[in-house]
Amino acid sequence: MLRTDINELLAQAGPGTPMGDLFRRYWQPVLLAEELPENDCPPVRVKVLSERLIAFRDSEGRYGLMDEFCAHRGVSLWFGRNEEGGLRCPYHGWKYDVTGQAVEVPSEPAASNFCANVKLKSYPMVKRGDVLFAYLGDPAAQPPLPEWEAYTVPDGQVFTSKRLQECNWLQALEGGIDSSHVTFLHGGNLESDPLFKGSKGNEYNKGDLKPFFEVVDSEGGLLIGARRNAEEGKYYWRVTPWVLPNFTMVPPRGDHPVHGHFWVPIDDDNCWAYSFDYHPTRQLTDAEVAAMRAGKGVHSANDASYRPLANKDNDYLMDRESQKRGENYSGIEGIALQDSSLQESMGPLVDRTKERLVATDAGIIKARQKLYKAVKALQDGVEPTGNRAKDQKVRSVAIVLPADQSFVEGIGEAMVAEPAKPHTSV
Amino acid sequence: MSNHDHDHAGGPRSVPAGPSSCAEAATAKEAAYRIDYPLSAARNTRVVALDDEAERIIRSAALLDWGQARFFSITDPGEVLAEVGGSDLPLDEVMTDTNTVVMVATSGENATAVAAIGDLARERGIMTAGLVVTPGALTSDALFHLRPHARILLVPAEENDLIELLRATRA
Numbered sequence: 084m085l086r087t088d089i090n091e092l093l094a095q096a097g098p099g100t101p102m103g104d105l106f107r108r109y110w111q112p113v114l115l116a117e118e119l120p121e122n123d124c125p126p127v128r129v130k131v132l133s134e135r136l137i138a139f140r141d142s143e144g145r146y147g148l149m150d151e152f153c154a155h156r157g158v159s160l161w162f163g164r165n166e167e168g169g170l171r172c173p174y175h176g177w178k179y180d181v182t183g184q185a186v187e188v189p190s191e192p193a194a195s196n197f198c199a200n201v202k203l204k205s206y207p208m209v210k211r212g213d214v215l216f217a218y219l220g221d222p223a224a225q226p227p228l229p230e231w232e233a234y235t236v237p238d239g240q241v242f243t244s245k246r247l248q249e250c251n252w253l254q255a256l257e258g259g260i261d262s263s264h265v266t267f268l269h270g271g272n273l274e275s276d277p278l279f280k281g282s283k284g285n286e287y288n289k290g291d292l293k294p295f296f297e298v299v300d301s302e303g304g305l306l307i308g309a310r311r312n313a314e315e316g317k318y319y320w321r322v323t324p325w326v327l328p329n330f331t332m333v334p335p336r337g338d339h340p341v342h343g344h345f346w347v348p349i350d351d352d353n354c355w356a357y358s359f360d361y362h363p364t365r366q367l368t369d370a371e372v373a374a375m376r377a378g379k380g381v382h383s384a385n386d387a388s389y390r391p392l393a394n395k396d397n398d399y400l401m402d403r404e405s406q407k408r409g410e411n412y413s414g415i416e417g418i419a420l421q422d423s424s425l426q427e428s429m430g431p432l433v434d435r436t437k438e439r440l441v442a443t444d445a446g447i448i449k450a451r452q453k454l455y456k457a458v459k460a461l462q463d464g465v466e467p468t469g470n471r472a473k474d475q476k477v478r479s480v481a482i483v484l485p486a487d488q489s490f491v492e493g494i495g496e497a498m499v500a501e502p503a504k505p506h507t508s509v
Numbered sequence: 510m511s512n513h514d515h516d517h518a519g520g521p522r523s524v525p526a527g528p529s530s531c532a533e534a535a536t537a538k539e540a541a542y543r544i545d546y547p548l549s550a551a552r553n554t555r556v557v558a559l560d561d562e563a564e565r566i567i568r569s570a571a572l573l574d575w576g577q578a579r580f581f582s583i584t585d586p587g588e589v590l591a592e593v594g595g596s597d598l599p600l601d602e603v604m605t606d607t608n609t610v611v612m613v614a615t616s617g618e619n620a621t622a623v624a625a626i627g628d629l630a631r632e633r634g635i636m637t638a639g640l641v642v643t644p645g646a647l648t649s650d651a652l653f654h655l656r657p658h659a660r661i662l663l664v665p666a667e668e669n670d671l672i673e674l675l676r677a678t679r680a
């Protein structure tokens with residue numbers, strides 16, 4: 084269980100909230116690059132950390148992210164005209180550049196300096212790989228650009244999707260940390276999903292359905308090791324990194340691409356799951372990308388606004404027959420919706436005073452604790468971890484190690500991302 | 510009433526009972542109808558210190574207010590445990606009417622006692638967790654002795670993790 088006040092403190096990331104202040108120390112994914120595909124393309128509404136913003140790409144390809152509403156009379160700039168180096172409000176023609184600076188106020192005399200004093204609040208936004216990251220915090224505390232390996236590999240080696248999840252971000256994050264649900268909820272997918280099947284690791288998974296867990300504290304967050312019996316005297320480890328505040332990575336299987344997630348708060352009741360798949364040393368194949376686009380692996384099939392086609396309005400297309408046959412443990416198709424259907428069913432913000440946590444939830448307990456401590460430390464002026472390259476250059480790992488070894492030491496450098504270094508996978 | 514003319518996959522639906530008959534009921538408003546009643550705290554967690562430093566840690570935790578958690582220390586060969594603020598009890602008795610044992614180790618002493626707890630826990634279906642309180646060290650005898658016998662380990666654990674784990678699991 085978790086006290087209501089701490090639950091709300093961790094879950095709510097709006098402006099001026101303690102967790103909101105923590106989130107505003109990190110670059111966060113706010114759009115897929117495909118949403119602003121070309122210069123002067125239509126602007127896109129962005130709601131993130133409970134702030135309503137407008138994103139656009141100007142005639143020179145510069146990205147802008149700023150207050151959604153025109154400084155004049157509060158019209159949404161989504162209706163704006165993106166033309167000649169700025170976004171123009173269609174109401175009275177005020178025009179803004181990518182920094183939010185008003186550059187034209189047509190109703191004022193031509194020689195007026197009025198517009199120099201009109202500036203919408205704006206935030207830096209950069210393209211890394213196929214994602215646009217933004218920083219919504221104090222410019223003086225801006226961390227270096229994101230260095231996640233998925234977004235530093237060459238073009239063609241990463242694919243990112245996003246999907247709306249209609250619950251608080253913390254529920255979604257906890258699903259990414261909670262390794263003990265995988266055997267149950269996703270048990271049916273190992274064999275059938277094109278992005279998982281056929282690895283040696285799957286054999287170990289099936290051979291030992293009751294993994295042991297080791298939760299290791301790391302500077303940037305946690306490493307959650309799930310341990311299964313392998314050959315005599317050896318363990319098969321699957322290691323999931325969590326990096327503060329909202330990044331988790333799934334351990335790899337064979338030579339399949341590696342996947343992970345950012346769980347980004349939209350507001351107190353909704354979040355985006357940004358789900359990526361990348362390969363550190365090779366291009367993704369056409370077949371892999373086709374499967375990802377079709378919603379296989381950790382991805383989902385979505386409508387044009389990135390809401391999954393299977394959603395709570397249609398009971399996630401629950402298939403009781405498939406549930407009965409055991410193809411899908413929950414009857415819901417696909418890993419992503421298996422997770423989000425259950426996490427949404429908990430309600431927008433689950434009442435954690437009613438939980439019955441058990442010892443195997445220790446990873447979740449520890450993660451909450453670390454988040455809480457980071458929030459409190461920041462209030463005391465201590466900067467958090469997780470926003471530095473050394474925290475972000477982390478890999479998930481699947482490995483067989485001798486039984487008498489710490490998994491962290493056994494893995495060693497294999498957990499550190501480096502360009503073109505093959506990943507460690509079974 | 511919500512609009513229920515959409516298709517529900519998976520065959521015929523049971524009685525349409527209003528908004529709660531569909532996943533759409535996952536709203537804050539509907540969540541408020543989650544029923545309220547006291548949850549029983551039937552864990553009967555046993556916390557066991559495996560060395561002197563661990564005993565110091567569990568003693569300070571034992572001062573707090575707990576439901577049914579009880580605190581012990583043990584030494585090899587592990588037949589008898591000393592209850593914090595109480596008397597000595599045989600392992601067999603301590604491991605009766607419990608479903609969770611949390612072991613705390615800092616040094617790796619008393620490996621035979623760890624195995625005695627682990628074996629009995631396996632036999633009786635008792636959940637085991639271990640806190641390896643070895644600040645800064647990933648490898649330790651404490652880890653290796655606990656590893657076969659604890660379903661979940663915190664490595665390295667902080668002292669405070671014991672209290673957090675017990676609180677979160679309503680011990």
Ligand code: FES
Nearest residue numbers: 263264267425429
């Ligand atoms: S079994 Fe875990 S939430 Fe129900």
Ligand SMILES: [Fe+2]
Nearest residue numbers: 258264269422
């Ligand atoms: Fe999952």
